[in-house]
Amino acid sequence: MDIEKPASAQQSVQPAIILVRPQLGENIGKAARAMLNFGLTEMRLVAPRDGWPNPMAGPAASGADQILAEAKLFDNVADAVADITHVYATTVRKRGIDKPVFTPQEAAYQIHAQPGKSAILFGAERSGLETEEVGYARSIITVPINPEFGSLNLAQAVIICAYEWSKNQSLSMPPSVDMLDAAPQGEFEGMIGHLFEILKEKDYFFPPERSEVTKNTLRNLLTKPSWNSQEIRTLRGVFSTFGKSKQSPRN
Amino acid sequence: MDIEKPASAQQSVQPAIILVRPQLGENIGKAARAMLNFGLTEMRLVAPRDGWPNPMAGPAASGADQILAEAKLFDNVADAVADITHVYATTVRKRGIDKPVFTPQEAAYQIHAQPGKSAILFGAERSGLETEEVGYARSIITVPINPEFGSLNLAQAVIICAYEWSKNQSLSMPPSVDMLDAAPQGEFEGMIGHLFEILKEKDYFFPPERSEVTKNTLRNLLTKPSWNSQEIRTLRGVFSTFGKSKQSPRN
Numbered sequence: 001m002d003i004e005k006p007a008s009a010q011q012s013v014q015p016a017i018i019l020v021r022p023q024l025g026e027n028i029g030k031a032a033r034a035m036l037n038f039g040l041t042e043m044r045l046v047a048p049r050d051g052w053p054n055p056m057a058g059p060a061a062s063g064a065d066q067i068l069a070e071a072k073l074f075d076n077v078a079d080a081v082a083d084i085t086h087v088y089a090t091t092v093r094k095r096g097i098d099k100p101v102f103t104p105q106e107a108a109y110q111i112h113a114q115p116g117k118s119a120i121l122f123g124a125e126r127s128g129l130e131t132e133e134v135g136y137a138r139s140i141i142t143v144p145i146n147p148e149f150g151s152l153n154l155a156q157a158v159i160i161c162a163y164e165w166s167k168n169q170s171l172s173m174p175p176s177v178d179m180l181d182a183a184p185q186g187e188f189e190g191m192i193g194h195l196f197e198i199l200k201e202k203d204y205f206f207p208p209e210r211s212e213v214t215k216n217t218l219r220n221l222l223t224k225p226s227w228n229s230q231e232i233r234t235l236r237g238v239f240s241t242f243g244k245s246k247q248s249p250r251n
Numbered sequence: 252m253d254i255e256k257p258a259s260a261q262q263s264v265q266p267a268i269i270l271v272r273p274q275l276g277e278n279i280g281k282a283a284r285a286m287l288n289f290g291l292t293e294m295r296l297v298a299p300r301d302g303w304p305n306p307m308a309g310p311a312a313s314g315a316d317q318i319l320a321e322a323k324l325f326d327n328v329a330d331a332v333a334d335i336t337h338v339y340a341t342t343v344r345k346r347g348i349d350k351p352v353f354t355p356q357e358a359a360y361q362i363h364a365q366p367g368k369s370a371i372l373f374g375a376e377r378s379g380l381e382t383e384e385v386g387y388a389r390s391i392i393t394v395p396i397n398p399e400f401g402s403l404n405l406a407q408a409v410i411i412c413a414y415e416w417s418k419n420q421s422l423s424m425p426p427s428v429d430m431l432d433a434a435p436q437g438e439f440e441g442m443i444g445h446l447f448e449i450l451k452e453k454d455y456f457f458p459p460e461r462s463e464v465t466k467n468t469l470r471n472l473l474t475k476p477s478w479n480s481q482e483i484r485t486l487r488g489v490f491s492t493f494g495k496s497k498q499s500p501r502n
Binding site for chain 1: 284285287288289290313314315354356394395396397400401402403404407410411414417418
């Protein structure tokens with residue numbers, strides 16, 4: 001059994017699989033196995049509940065130990081996606097977040113076709129991704145499952161995304177040269193942090209207990225357009241101007 | 252999260268998932284969960300190693316208990332596929348069997364498009380399907396996985412086939428009325444058994460230790476063309492003629 005790889009096909013950059021607050025080491029191992037089955041090798045872990053490394057992960061990986069050994073550990077989603085251009089969040093619940101929703105198949109096409117590195121976020125086993133974590137994503141991936149049953153576990157969600165990616169390996173397209181690439185998420189975070197700082201100084205976040213919700217709203221809004229690095233520099237120039245001005249931003 | 256179902260889409264008959272000699276009850280449960288996640292409900296079990304029902308299956312099914320409760324038990328593959336028109340065998344190994352090989356995606360399209368009931372055979376956890384069991388299938392399904400790793404477990408293989416089937420649910424097509432349906436496997440078995448009987452009387456199977464291999468070769472050959480019921484009746488007429496004649500079959 002061979003994976004078909006036409007000699008002419010340009011291999012696209014493979015997406016990172018990011019497990020956010022995974023609970024069981026066994027599930028981390030199963031996810032690694034699911035990845036390697038379909039040729040994905042880059043795993044990132046955000047704050048695994050039982051620490052890392054986890055002795056339960058290896059046996060469940062059934063030979064995909066190298067994925068676990070090379071997995072990168074992060075404290076939070078922001079750091080884990082700092083170098084990623086296209087962040088996808090897998091979620092089954094509608095969260096009132098106005099982001100484009102794609103099937104694993106559609107996302108796989110995009111990951112191959114678009115220049116820049118992609119990553120797919122998977123939430124904790126029971127709770128999934130928090131609204132704030134979804135905020136780091138440009139797009140949502142929803143696996144269309146039986147609405148009357150729907151209990152896809154972590155490794156199952158990973159395997160379906162990895163499977164769809166592997167199917168389209170031969171479809172990857174050369175990067176477009178006429179357009180600047182969308183900026184990686186770290187640049188967005190720099191810009192968003194910059195904005196939050198200025199807004200805080202201006203007492204924008206009021207009442208204080210609403211500030212996290214407001215920040216989420218802003219992050220979602222700002223992450224959406226996939227601005228390129230130049231556009232982000234321009235926007236930060238705008239924000240800096242707000243920060244400096246003692247007058248209304250309108251002037 | 253909803254499955255999109257255009258009102259105009261005609262639902263095709265869902266394929267039966269047939270687990271052949273499954274070893275662990277836990278894996279039967281996981282397969283049931285994988286099925287129900289994507290809307291498949293008909294499970295058949297052929298000679299499960301630890302008998303049936305199996306107390307380990309329920310907990311692993313995570314709520315898909317109804318699938319297990321309604322699972323039909325069979326002694327052998329022949330009985331399990333007797334009412335099936337299109338039998339697919341999942342296998343990763345090349346076995347020198349000259350049957351068409353399809354991806355899960357291609358098979359899913361066919362299952363929706365072709366009239367008649369389909370089934371997908373999955374082999375035992377360690378060993379997969381035996382050559383003789385593959386002989387009952389018209390076609391092979393191979394999940395294209397990483398050739399350097401490749402360790403898809405039973406539930407993973409089931410979930411990918413079920414997932415591909417569910418994706419095409421809205422694409423199901425009305426049955427063609429101009430063509431007779433391919434005959435169900437039971438009719439093929441009737442014909443094949445009929446032929447074997449006659450051949451045995453004529454000492455065709457010689458030497459005796461090669462007879463199982465020879466029978467497999469014949470079953471593969473005869474199952475391949477997807478003859479319809481009328482064609483099978485015609486062939487059986489031919490075979491009967493052979494059986495009756497004391498002379499060479501050529502006359």
